[in-house]
Amino acid sequence: MSVSLILACIWALLANVLAMIPSGDNHWRRAYFLIAVGVPILGYVTYENGPVIGVVVLVAGISVLRWPVVYLGRWIKGLLTRSGAGA
Numbered sequence: 520m521s522v523s524l525i526l527a528c529i530w531a532l533l534a535n536v537l538a539m540i541p542s543g544d545n546h547w548r549r550a551y552f553l554i555a556v557g558v559p560i561l562g563y564v565t566y567e568n569g570p571v572i573g574v575v576v577l578v579a580g581i582s583v584l585r586w587p588v589v590y591l592g593r594w595i596k597g598l599l600t601r602s603g604a605g606a
Contacts, residue, residue, distance in 0.1 A: 521567050521568060523560065523563040523564040523566075523567040523568060524568065524576075526563065526564075527560055527564050527576050527579075530553070530556060530557055530560055530580075531579065531580075531583065533553070534553050534584070535583070537549045537553070538583075550587050554584065554587065557580050557584075560576075561573060561576055561580065564576045
C-alpha cells in the first residue's frame with residue numbers, strides 16, 4: 520500500500536473518531552479542518568495512484584463529509600437561480 524493511501528486511511532479514521540466526540544458547533548470546525556487536510560491528501564493520492572483511485576478516495580471523503588457537500592450544492596444552486604432570475 521502506498522504512503523498516500525495510508526494517509527487517506529488515517530484521515531478516514533481520524534474523521535470517524537472526530538465525529539464520535541460531542542461538539543457545540545455541530546462539528547463544523549472539525550469539518551473545515553478535515554477538508555483542509557483532506558484536499559492535499561486527495562491530490563497526493565491522485566498523483567501517486569492515478570485518477571481512478573483518486574475518484575474512489577474523493578467519493579469516500581464525500582460520504583464522510585456529506586453535509587458540507589450538501590450545503591455547497593445548495594449555495595451553488597442559489598447562485599445559479601439568482602443569476603438566472605435577473606436575465
